[in-house]
Amino acid sequence: MPEIKVKEFDPELLPDMLPVYYKRLFPHKQFYRWLSYNNSLQHELVFDIDLTDYDDVRTCCSEANICNKCWKFMSVACKVIDVALRDDFGFEHILWVFSGRRGIHCWVSDKQARQLDTKGRGAIADYLQVSMSGGEGSTTKVALYDKQHHSIKRARSIIEPLFDEIIVEDQDAFGTTQGVEKLLKMIPDENCRKDLEQQLTSSMKDSRTVWSSFKGYFESLRVRSQLKPKLKYVVEEVQMAMLYPRLDINVSKATNHLLKSPFCIHPKTGKVCVPFNPNLVQKFDPINVPTISLLLDEINEFDGKRNEIAETPEDKSRIKDYKKTSMFKGITIFEEFLRKLEQSLKSQAITISDKKMDF
Amino acid sequence: MDFPKKSKIKVLKSPDEQSLDTLLPHNCLFYILPPMIDVSLKDFEDLAIERLKLLRILEQAGVKHPKILSDEWKEHVINELNIAGLKYFVRLLRGNGNTEQDMNARRRDYLSHFILRFAYCRSEDLRRWFIAREMELFRFKFSSLSSKEVKEYVELYEMGYRPISEDQKQEVRQELQSSVLHNIDGIDFYKVSFLAVLDLVRQRKCFLKNGFAYVSSMDFSIGVTLEDSLRFWREEFTKTIEPDKFDKSYAYGIRYNYGKEGSRTNWSPHSCMKVINTQGTSQDACGCPFKLWDASELRTRLVNYGINPVNVQDVISLATKGHFQIACSRYFELTHNTKLDEGISHPNGYFENSQILMENREPKSKTPQMSQQNQRRQHAMTQQQNFKRKLEARVKAEHDYDEELWKLSEQEEQRMAELKSKEKAQIEMELSQLESMDWDDDDDNVKELSDLM
Numbered sequence: 093m094p095e096i097k098v099k100e101f102d103p104e105l106l107p108d109m110l111p112v113y114y115k116r117l118f119p120h121k122q123f124y125r126w127l128s129y130n131n132s133l134q135h136e137l138v139f140d141i142d143l144t145d146y147d148d149v150r151t152c153c154s155e156a157n158i159c160n161k162c163w164k165f166m167s168v169a170c171k172v173i174d175v176a177l178r179d180d181f182g183f184e185h186i187l188w189v190f191s192g193r194r195g196i197h198c199w200v201s202d203k204q205a206r207q208l209d210t211k212g213r214g215a216i217a218d219y220l221q222v223s224m225s226g227g228e229g230s231t232t233k234v235a236l237y238d239k240q241h242h243s244i245k246r247a248r249s250i251i252e253p254l255f256d257e258i259i260v261e262d263q264d265a266f267g268t269t270q271g272v273e274k275l276l277k278m279i280p281d282e283n284c285r286k287d288l289e290q291q292l293t294s295s296m297k298d299s300r301t302v303w304s305s306f307k308g309y310f311e312s313l314r315v316r317s318q319l320k321p322k323l324k325y326v327v328e329e330v331q332m333a334m335l336y337p338r339l340d341i342n343v344s345k346a347t348n349h350l351l352k353s354p355f356c357i358h359p360k361t362g363k364v365c366v367p368f369n370p371n372l373v374q375k376f377d378p379i380n381v382p383t384i385s386l387l388l389d390e391i392n393e394f395d396g397k398r399n400e401i402a403e404t405p406e407d408k409s410r411i412k413d414y415k416k417t418s419m420f421k422g423i424t425i426f427e428e429f430l431r432k433l434e435q436s437l438k439s440q441a442i443t444i445s446d447k448k449m450d451f
Numbered sequence: 452m453d454f455p456k457k458s459k460i461k462v463l464k465s466p467d468e469q470s471l472d473t474l475l476p477h478n479c480l481f482y483i484l485p486p487m488i489d490v491s492l493k494d495f496e497d498l499a500i501e502r503l504k505l506l507r508i509l510e511q512a513g514v515k516h517p518k519i520l521s522d523e524w525k526e527h528v529i530n531e532l533n534i535a536g537l538k539y540f541v542r543l544l545r546g547n548g549n550t551e552q553d554m555n556a557r558r559r560d561y562l563s564h565f566i567l568r569f570a571y572c573r574s575e576d577l578r579r580w581f582i583a584r585e586m587e588l589f590r591f592k593f594s595s596l597s598s599k600e601v602k603e604y605v606e607l608y609e610m611g612y613r614p615i616s617e618d619q620k621q622e623v624r625q626e627l628q629s630s631v632l633h634n635i636d637g638i639d640f641y642k643v644s645f646l647a648v649l650d651l652v653r654q655r656k657c658f659l660k661n662g663f664a665y666v667s668s669m670d671f672s673i674g675v676t677l678e679d680s681l682r683f684w685r686e687e688f689t690k691t692i693e694p695d696k697f698d699k700s701y702a703y704g705i706r707y708n709y710g711k712e713g714s715r716t717n718w719s720p721h722s723c724m725k726v727i728n729t730q731g732t733s734q735d736a737c738g739c740p741f742k743l744w745d746a747s748e749l750r751t752r753l754v755n756y757g758i759n760p761v762n763v764q765d766v767i768s769l770a771t772k773g774h775f776q777i778a779c780s781r782y783f784e785l786t787h788n789t790k791l792d793e794g795i796s797h798p799n800g801y802f803e804n805s806q807i808l809m810e811n812r813e814p815k816s817k818t819p820q821m822s823q824q825n826q827r828r829q830h831a832m833t834q835q836q837n838f839k840r841k842l843e844a845r846v847k848a849e850h851d852y853d854e855e856l857w858k859l860s861e862q863e864e865q866r867m868a869e870l871k872s873k874e875k876a877q878i879e880m881e882l883s884q885l886e887s888m889d890w891d892d893d894d895d896n897v898k899e900l901s902d903l904m
Contacts, residue, residue: 182663215653216652241655243659
């Protein structure tokens with residue numbers, strides 16, 4: 093993939109650019125394939141994760157802004173949800189899409205998922221919803237007990253190794269007085285909280301030291317068997333509360349909530365909603381997602397070069413326009429998703445016709 | 452097949468019986484195909500009334516003993532069925548059997564189900580009520596099956612569920628054990644589509660793999676009403692206290708109030724006076740807020756609830772002068788934009804009035820007996836509205852019942868009541884006559900009854 097040049101996007105020019113985009117670049121053919129499931133009324137099971145829901149734990153940016161450090165929250169969320177959907181629920185046809193600005197969307201297109209009723213969607217959403225938030229401004233909490241569901245254990249095994257890098261280092265979460273306060277708030281015991289407060293606020297420390305003294309404090313209590321049962325998992329609870337995926341659960345529960353479709357142009361950023369590979373989500377770069385302005389330049393540039401080399405029009409038309417641009421990768425992922433989906437539809441059809449032969 | 456000549460149900464003597472019986476392979480029926488036989492108008496009516504009685508008994512049992520399938524609940528249902536003369540249903544609630552009495556009971560169960568289904572299919576409310584009661588009935592029947600009978604049952608109806616082999620179980624042993632609440636050893640697990648057990652999925656109470664849920668035959672019939680209410684309280688309370696502490700300090704209390712622990716009394720709730728006079732601190736999650744919160748806390752809360760500042764002052768001055776109940780009534784009037792005839796003297800009263808106003812309805816013509824019962828059934832916590840709401844919903848649903856069937860059943864009940872008051876002895880005689888007509892195994896029934904006592 094060529095080095096992408098970040099081109100300034102001007103929302104004023106969007107109305108002029110959109111017709112060209114939809115005429116030359118938007119993958120209509122693939123879309124038609126995607127939408128022609130069974131001619132019946134269905135809705136994919138969808139998930140929406142937005143970085144604004146992480147505003148209390150991210151320090152690098154806030155609100156609509158996004159950087160590569162923030163993206164790590166999305167990366168963790170994508171991994172936790174993706175593996176649960178595949179391993180626990182047996183879904184296979186899952187499309188992950190960058191939402192164009194600061195979030196990600198997940199479309200589950202398995203037949204069973206498309207046919208789910210509200211109750212089924214609600215059950216899956218609740219199954220995946222672990223952290224509790226008391227609402228605006230309150231701290232997000234996760235409660236862990238001795239008995240932990242296998243999905244919780246698996247989420248922990250994804251989250252815990254990344255916690256230091258994302259929260260302690262990148263976000264420098266406990267490097268400020270407010271950060272330490274937030275951490276202390278998450279301790280569900282007043283005495284311990286006061287105890288630790290003295291230790292942690294006596295002198296200004298960096299994020300890493302604070303986190304290790306936090307862990308050390310509870311570890312030493314545990315060793316001396318003075319750790320109260322409710323504090324047994326306090327370290328893990330903090331990790332889960334800060335990194336467990338924060339789903340916009342109502343989007344998944346109902347079928348009337350619409351998501352922006354893949355390959356739309358985000359009206360504010362001009363970025364394309366490109367699909368990405370969940371296995372390589374950590375390598376996805378949300379900053380350099382192609383904008384509509386860049387893409388149009390790319391086709392023009394390509395066509396210009398081509399015209400110089402070969403003037404034959406047939407030759408030119410053989411190369412699909414999107415292949416000339418940095419949207420190429422996103423479309424390849426989409427096509428791969430469609431290919432597998434169509435394959436499963438075909439094999440289902442074969443099984444059905446086989447069954448009919450028996451009679 | 453040979454039927455006892457004494458049987459008074461003519462419908463069952465039709466030539467279609469034989470084919471009918473093939474539709475009824477088990478005491479725990481799936482009502483898959485509707486009956487295709489002639490039924491006399493009288494039998495049709497009788498069967499409908501009997502079914503309605505049965506379902507009403509289930510409903511009342513649920514009000515009295517909120518935990519469906521608890522021992523108390525079961526006992527209540529069985530006692531009431533016996534009193535109502537519906538002994539054949541009792542038979543169906545005791546596992547499977549293949550005697551002539553079982554067959555007879557199945558036929559009545561089957562026919563009456565379809566007759567009442569017919570009557571209750573006409574509106575969403577009726578359907579919902581009917582299905583909820585039928586579900587309770589089914590769960591009762593199913594829960595009485597032994598583990599062997601469950602296995603047979605699953606095979607009989609070709610549900611495609613097989614208990615997983617011991618090897619398969621060992622393969623997923625760790626995940627399985629950490630994902631279910633009870634011990635997994637020596638228990639059959641079935642592999643079913645997760646869609647079949649959404650309630651377990653929602654609560655993360657079953658092991659999921661590849662779209663299949665691993666559930667035990669216990670999970671099939673676990674009643675969740677009490678669990679639901681515990682969860683509600685836990686969620687409400689953990690806004691201020693930690694989950695662990697809740698389990699330790701409050702869960703017992705709630706079970707106690709439901710009559711599940713200690714002296715097992717179903718306690719009545721405290722009145723406002725009692726709540727106010729009980730010691731408590733503002734840190735507690737109970738007590739009268741107008742007494743416990745100081746003026747500044749009260750002000751913050753009231754402003755947050757969207758009360759206009761002038762009125763906030765009004766409420767606060769009442770509260771600081773010690774007129775907690777008047778302050779409460781004033782708050783009620785403000786939030787409901789109304790005028791109360793009489794002040795709030797009981798938390799339940801607050802809730803009831805609120806419900807009535809929210810639904811913009813007049814107080815329903817509940818019989819006084821009903822509301823008294825409801826009162827008695829309330830438990831002691833002040834924040835018990837959730838449960839109360841469920842009761843209210845049930846009472847509300849009652850209004851939408853099919854009126855004709857109601858009249859019929861009420862007439863029938865009235866008749867029974869009159870009979871009772873007139874001549875007990877005569878009833879007993881009549882009943883014994885009825886029974887000897889209905890049943891060949893009177894002795895058997897007597898024995899079952901005495902088992903119950």
